[in-house]
Amino acid sequence: MPQIRFDQVTKSYGNTQVLPPFDLTLHNGEFTVLVGPSGCGKSTTLRMLAGLEVLSGGEIWFDDRPISRVEPKDRDIAMVFQDYALYPHMNIAKNMSFALKLKRTPKKEINQKVEQVATMLGIEHLLSRKPGELSGGQRQRVAMGRALVRDASTFLFDEPLSNLDAKLRNKMRTELAEMRNLLDKNMVYVTHDQVEAMTLGDRIVVMADGLIQQQGTPEELFKTPNNKFVAGFIGSPNMNFLEATLIEEADNLYAKGKGFCLQLSAQHRATLTSRIAQQDADITVGIRPSSFYLDNLPESANTPSEISLYVVVSEYLGAQSVLLTRCEDQNLEIEMESASPVQNNQTLNFSVLPEDIMIFDNDTGNRL
Amino acid sequence: MGFFSQKPAHNNQTEKQNPAFYALVFVLIIMALGPIVLMLSTSLRLNVDIMNDSASWLIMPTLRNYETVLCNALWYTPEHVDYCNPTFGRALGNSLIVSLISTIITLIVGCMAAYALVRFRFMGRGVVSMSTLMMRMVPPAVLLVPVFGIWTFQYGLDGSYSGIILVYVAMNLPFVIWILQSFIVQVPIQLEEAAKMDGANALQTFFLVVLPVIKPGLAAASIFTFRIAWNEFLLANALLDRNTRTVPVTIVNSITEHDIDWGVIMATGMLLAVPPIIFTFIASKQIITGMTAGAVKG
Numbered sequence: 267m268p269q270i271r272f273d274q275v276t277k278s279y280g281n282t283q284v285l286p287p288f289d290l291t292l293h294n295g296e297f298t299v300l301v302g303p304s305g306c307g308k309s310t311t312l313r314m315l316a317g318l319e320v321l322s323g324g325e326i327w328f329d330d331r332p333i334s335r336v337e338p339k340d341r342d343i344a345m346v347f348q349d350y351a352l353y354p355h356m357n358i359a360k361n362m363s364f365a366l367k368l369k370r371t372p373k374k375e376i377n378q379k380v381e382q383v384a385t386m387l388g389i390e391h392l393l394s395r396k397p398g399e400l401s402g403g404q405r406q407r408v409a410m411g412r413a414l415v416r417d418a419s420t421f422l423f424d425e426p427l428s429n430l431d432a433k434l435r436n437k438m439r440t441e442l443a444e445m446r447n448l449l450d451k452n453m454v455y456v457t458h459d460q461v462e463a464m465t466l467g468d469r470i471v472v473m474a475d476g477l478i479q480q481q482g483t484p485e486e487l488f489k490t491p492n493n494k495f496v497a498g499f500i501g502s503p504n505m506n507f508l509e510a511t512l513i514e515e516a517d518n519l520y521a522k523g524k525g526f527c528l529q530l531s532a533q534h535r536a537t538l539t540s541r542i543a544q545q546d547a548d549i550t551v552g553i554r555p556s557s558f559y560l561d562n563l564p565e566s567a568n569t570p571s572e573i574s575l576y577v578v579v580s581e582y583l584g585a586q587s588v589l590l591t592r593c594e595d596q597n598l599e600i601e602m603e604s605a606s607p608v609q610n611n612q613t614l615n616f617s618v619l620p621e622d623i624m625i626f627d628n629d630t631g632n633r634l
Numbered sequence: 635m636g637f638f639s640q641k642p643a644h645n646n647q648t649e650k651q652n653p654a655f656y657a658l659v660f661v662l663i664i665m666a667l668g669p670i671v672l673m674l675s676t677s678l679r680l681n682v683d684i685m686n687d688s689a690s691w692l693i694m695p696t697l698r699n700y701e702t703v704l705c706n707a708l709w710y711t712p713e714h715v716d717y718c719n720p721t722f723g724r725a726l727g728n729s730l731i732v733s734l735i736s737t738i739i740t741l742i743v744g745c746m747a748a749y750a751l752v753r754f755r756f757m758g759r760g761v762v763s764m765s766t767l768m769m770r771m772v773p774p775a776v777l778l779v780p781v782f783g784i785w786t787f788q789y790g791l792d793g794s795y796s797g798i799i800l801v802y803v804a805m806n807l808p809f810v811i812w813i814l815q816s817f818i819v820q821v822p823i824q825l826e827e828a829a830k831m832d833g834a835n836a837l838q839t840f841f842l843v844v845l846p847v848i849k850p851g852l853a854a855a856s857i858f859t860f861r862i863a864w865n866e867f868l869l870a871n872a873l874l875d876r877n878t879r880t881v882p883v884t885i886v887n888s889i890t891e892h893d894i895d896w897g898v899i900m901a902t903g904m905l906l907a908v909p910p911i912i913f914t915f916i917a918s919k920q921i922i923t924g925m926t927a928g929a930v931k932g
């Protein structure tokens with residue numbers, strides 16, 4: 267398996283630069299997920315890697331081999347397309363064996379491989395059917411089978427689950443996760459769904475507006491996001507952002523906004539106190555929906571701040587509830603364990619711990 | 635109440651339309667089938683009966699005319715034939731050769747040209763695409779004189795199969811390109827990308843993936859091309875000699891100042907209709923809806 271390295275790769279269509287020069291290294295044998303909202307350039311990046319788009323500049327390296335001018339078939343890459351792209355005139359077995367046939371693999375070997383992969387994916391009974399006779403989930407499986415049969419060193423997935431309904435998507439996601447553990451291959455996966463990214467990826471690359479915002483393990487992205495975009499994109503429900511001003515009172519640093527005043531940690535105080543002196547105290551506070559405590563505050567908690575929130579909508583999901591609450595004119599989402607549904611239209615006092623609070627710069631969006 | 639009262643009124647309306655509607659359909663059927671019935675009935679009569687003004691519709695059908703036409707293709711020699719004229723058998727063979735070969739060449743060249751016009755970006759693409767259709771607007775009669783001149787005096791192609799096939803290919807190509815373009819546009823680009831990823835080169839992608847998918851388009855185009863080549867008279871009459879004449883030309887030429895053998899002419903006409911019917915029947919089986927069903931998420 268080669269290590270894939272993007273070196274100052276750029277892409278422009280005409281005069282519009284969609285991807286400014288960027289570097290990216292995909293480590294050997296890792297499942298890398300490119301995630302971002304639509305139009306962020308993640309699919310373009312994948313297609314450049316596949317050889318379906320021409321680079322406007324820079325180079326992609328497989329180990330020491332430059333491949334930007336190599337034909338797709340010589341890159342040892344298999345790809346699963348978003349809308350399956352099965353050959354409608356061939357049956358499933360022929361769809362899956364098309365690549366092997368082009369490589370003039372012996373017939374016996376082809377049959378053996380197709381059968382093996384079909385059994386693995388649970389589609390062995392469909393081999394003689396045409397794609398038109400299959401359901402969406404089955405087609406998706408065939409599309410994956412077609413890639414797997416090839417035994418390439420690198421697999422590319424272009425939003426493979428986005429056309430399936432929610433239930434099937436979850437099922438296929440877990441199957442993909444299982445497949446990932448089974449195969450020791452480079453895998454690059456493009457999705458706009460952060461849940462897929464978090465559950466599947468060894469490493470996640472978050473992109474927005476053609477720029478790589480941050481890359482790292484799911485845990486790193488969740489716990490230490492670089493900026494407001496990553497913090498808001500990763501995690502479900504989304505992080506709450508509140509406008510606030512820094513103030514210093516009695517040796518403690520507070521973020522004070524409309525209807526709340528939260529005490530910040532000593533660490534924040536060390537880095538942020540100087541901003542008050544520079545008249546640059548306006549910041550954005552970020553708090554995860556799961557970081558609000560009603561009455562189950564951990565024993566070790568010190569200096570929690572209270573915030574009163576008015577419950578507008580309470581969504582009872584069973585073990586948890588998601589509350590849409592209002593603090594003056596700002597909306598917050600709260601995720602909490604709940605034995606029974608929480609009543610709407612009441613004001614509750616929540617506690618927030620200083621270490622759960624993230625502070626972002628208003629102008630750059632960077633985490634401070 | 636309003637609902638119920640409206641229903642019978644609606645029924646009345648359709649019943650009132652019925653007689654006129656059926657009358658119209660009947661007239662159309664007569665117009666469409668009349669000549670064919672006339673041709674069939676004439677072809678089944680003896681010349682005596684055809685020329686006899688008092689002949690009724692009740693006749694003893696005879697296959698003599700067909701025997702005369704096909705005399706050199708039959709395994710026995712019909713009694714009534716004094717001299718077996720090989721013209722029709724030869725003409726039928728000529729028609730088949732010219733129509734089939736010109737159809738095949740037109741399809742091969744047409745599908746490649748259409749693919750290039752749809753998928754490749756090159757200078758003058760729009761102009762080429764448009765001018766192919768413009769060529770279609772030139773009536774064949776206009777081409778007749780220059781083509782005859784050039785074919786005969788410049789290249790000596792008159793009277794040869796290649797000469798007439800060349801003209802038919804040129805005549806049908808614009809339309810075939812135009813039809814196939816609309817089919818190729820519908821082939822999802824992802825299919826070609828998938829083939830590319832599977833290791834197919836450009837030709838393999840075209841022949842193994844694109845062509846099978848546009849099979850309905852090829853069938854439609856082939857029916858069209860075959861029928862034009864099969865029925866064409868004007869250019870065939872001008873360019874072909876007695877050995878290479880196609881059936882339409884032969885029929886007209888069999889009308890001489892000495893004799894018009896209507897029975898034989900009509901029998902030839904009936905036989906002329908058979909190959910295109912068979913061809914259309916076979917080709918139309920390929921025209922199925924939903925050619926890309928299951929290829930990509932619709």
